[in-house]
Amino acid sequence: DLSEYKSKRDKLIQDEYRLTLGGNINLTEKETIVNNCIMKYKFLEVDYGFTNPKYFNFSHHYFSYKEKIRYSKVYQIIKDMPKGAALHVHDMGILGPDYLMNITYMDNLYVCFDRNVNLKFSNKPPNIPCDGEWQLVSKIRDTCGNITKFDAKLRKHFSLVVENPDIVYPSITESWNTFMNYFVTVAPMLTYRPIWEQYFYDVLYKFRENNIMYVEVRSILPKLYELDGTEYDPLITAKAYRKAITRFTKDYPDFVGAKLIYAPSRQVDNVTVEEYLKLAKILKKDVPEIFAGFDLVGQEDLGSPLIEFLPQLVAARDEINYFFHAGETDWYGTSTDDNLFDAILLGAKRLGHAYALPKHPLLMKEVINNDIGLEVNVISNTVLSLVRDVRNHPLNIFLAHGLPVVLSSDDPGAWEADPISEDYYVAFVGVASRVSDLRMLKALAMNSLKYSALDGNNKANAIKKFTVSWNDFVEKFNCASY
Numbered sequence: 001d002l003s004e005y006k007s008k009r010d011k012l013i014q015d016e017y018r019l020t021l022g023g024n025i026n027l028t029e030k031e032t033i034v035n036n037c038i039m040k041y042k043f044l045e046v047d048y049g050f051t052n053p054k055y056f057n058f059s060h061h062y063f064s065y066k067e068k069i070r071y072s073k074v075y076q077i078i079k080d081m082p083k084g085a086a087l088h089v090h091d092m093g094i095l096g097p098d099y100l101m102n103i104t105y106m107d108n109l110y111v112c113f114d115r116n117v118n119l120k121f122s123n124k125p126p127n128i129p130c131d132g133e134w135q136l137v138s139k140i141r142d143t144c145g146n147i148t149k150f151d152a153k154l155r156k157h158f159s160l161v162v163e164n165p166d167i168v169y170p171s172i173t174e175s176w177n178t179f180m181n182y183f184v185t186v187a188p189m190l191t192y193r194p195i196w197e198q199y200f201y202d203v204l205y206k207f208r209e210n211n212i213m214y215v216e217v218r219s220i221l222p223k224l225y226e227l228d229g230t231e232y233d234p235l236i237t238a239k240a241y242r243k244a245i246t247r248f249t250k251d252y253p254d255f256v257g258a259k260l261i262y263a264p265s266r267q268v269d270n271v272t273v274e275e276y277l278k279l280a281k282i283l284k285k286d287v288p289e290i291f292a293g294f295d296l297v298g299q300e301d302l303g304s305p306l307i308e309f310l311p312q313l314v315a316a317r318d319e320i321n322y323f324f325h326a327g328e329t330d331w332y333g334t335s336t337d338d339n340l341f342d343a344i345l346l347g348a349k350r351l352g353h354a355y356a357l358p359k360h361p362l363l364m365k366e367v368i369n370n371d372i373g374l375e376v377n378v379i380s381n382t383v384l385s386l387v388r389d390v391r392n393h394p395l396n397i398f399l400a401h402g403l404p405v406v407l408s409s410d411d412p413g414a415w416e417a418d419p420i421s422e423d424y425y426v427a428f429v430g431v432a433s434r435v436s437d438l439r440m441l442k443a444l445a446m447n448s449l450k451y452s453a454l455d456g457n458n459k460a461n462a463i464k465k466f467t468v469s470w471n472d473f474v475e476k477f478n479c480a481s482y
């Protein structure tokens with residue numbers, strides 16, 4: 001009979017909900033008030049899309065709706081909500097063009113325009129080959145007559161954002177080429193030693209503003225330099241991180257801190273990986289308080305796959321923790337896809353992206369059994385051409401299975417997103433189930449600390465600090481203020 005059918009149906013739906021990430025959390029009375037508020041606004045957004053699919057922002061390119069995000073009440077609440085940690089971000093990709101443009105107003109910066117734009121701090125015209133003339137940026141601004149135009153031209157090189165992404169980025173090749181150019185352009189500016197130290201301090205400041213209390217940054221550890229051309233080895237870059245972190249946590253004692261994952265390019269040979277790992281061991285010895293582990297980066301489809309470096313990676317795995325990018329691909333059954341097998345077999349503590357994971361049922365089980373964190377970066381995956389309509393992002397599968405997801409933002413500066421709140425917003429409204437609520441958001445925030453590289457005591461303290469600020473957020477919450 002129908003009532004029996006309906007109670008069976010209700011039970012099935014409820015049981016399944018309990019399997020989703022956060023589905024087992026019980027909300028307090030106060031949390032329920034917050035939940036009712038955020039869900040009221042979430043339903044408005046989702047249901048509007050359901051009846052007007054063509055206006056559902058999340059099915060279009062991120063660039064087409066990014067400017068509207070700030071008006072979303074769901075976004076505004078998420079921004080104010082304590083979110084724990086950001087565990088997957090890359091050194092030079094965090095602060096975007098507005099920040100970078102300010103740097104171009106500093107003294108001693110030279111520029112040379114060829115096919116690209118080359119920038120370098122120096123006390124004399126740089127001795128770097130360029131098919132143009134090296135000139136002081138300040139001098140060009142003094143003499144060019146139209147600073148606005150000059151700045152607009154410069155700014156274009158500091159961002160992937162365009163008005164017509166479908167034409168500019170027809171495939172992963174175009175988006176990644178532009179993405180790589182971004183790093184090539186900004187690296188010589190950011191690796192000027194005084195800038196590097198200040199930059200990471202400012203990164204932490206921006207994260208704190210987004211209610212993040214702890215960060216793990218991946219860095220290629222580029223060589224820093226001085227105005228006279230002196231260059232330092234990568235250990236100095238790591239020490240510059242430590243310096244910035246120490247200064248920041250002194251200025252903002254409520255902030256937990258930051259750690260470093262050494263993450264150099266994967267497009268190298270075995271000898272180079274051997275050298276990378278040697279440096280990783282030195283870092284572990286010399287800057288133990290900030291060193292978390294090792295990763296390899298770069299467009300994964302272009303290689304090299306992890307299997308190529310097996311002897312080196314196996315030899316170091318007892319000493320170094322791995323946090324590999326793996327499965328950041330649409331190509332099922334390829335060597336990129338197979339990186340997931342190797343990352344897991346090599347004992348990775350977390351996986352970067354793991355985008356291809358749902359196609360591997362046994363690996364899904366391994367992730368659960370070994371409690372491997374999945375670092376998901378939804379906006380990155382859209383901008384870098386893995387998925388357009390985020391309702392098709394595999395994050396919804398991870399969430400449905402209650403897998404240990406942590407949300408992060410990869411390179412928010414490169415696509416002019418805020419440090420992390422927009423990623424939470426897109427994941428919560430565009431990817432997660434319509435009915436996933438504050439419990440999921442709380443679970444995601446908790447996961448970010450649980451799966452961090454903080455050690456026992458520090459992790460417990462961080463979770464305590466998080467609980468205090470979460471309760472404070474809930475206590476002071478006023479739906480009418482949004």
Ligand SMILES: O=c1[nH]cnc2c1ncn2[C@@H]1O[C@H](CO)[C@@H](O)[C@H]1O
Nearest residue numbers: 090091183219220297298299325410
């Ligand atoms: O999502 C990603 N997948 C792989 N590599 C990345 C991603 N984001 C940034 N980088 C890599 O990190 C370096 C800067 O630290 C960049 O050169 C880029 O290759």
Ligand SMILES: [Zn+2]
Nearest residue numbers: 090325352410
């Ligand atoms: Zn990444």
